[in-house]
Amino acid sequence: EITRPSMGSEDFSYYLQKVKGSFFRLGTGKSEKGAAEYWHSSRYDVDESALSVGAGFMAYLAYCYLNLADSSN
Structure with missing residues (x-):
């Protein structure tokens, strides 16, 4: 559950203009502590x-x- 939506930005999108890639966020906060601190805190x-x-x-x-690459050969 997202309690505070984020419009966070990332410079990684500029790399993807040149090469194929992907990006995902991994939630690592401890929700049981209540109001979590931000990543850069x-x-x-x-x-x-x-x-x-x-x-x-x-x-x-x-x-x-790797399986996809192997099956295409």
């Missing part, structure tokens, strides 16, 4: 359990990409 506390989710997702994307 010195008080931001990362939920480290989200890191394995992100790593797993990126590994899955690599696996799919």
Whole structure:
């Protein structure tokens, strides 16, 4: 659930004008603490359990990409 929508911007879109790529956000805030600090705050506390989710997702994307490349040969 998104409690505060964000219109956040990212310079990564400029890279995508030159090369193929993708971008996703991985939620790493700890919602049980109430009002979470923002990413660039010195008080931001990362939920480290989200890191394995992100790593797993990126590994899955690599696996799919490699299988797609392999099946096209």
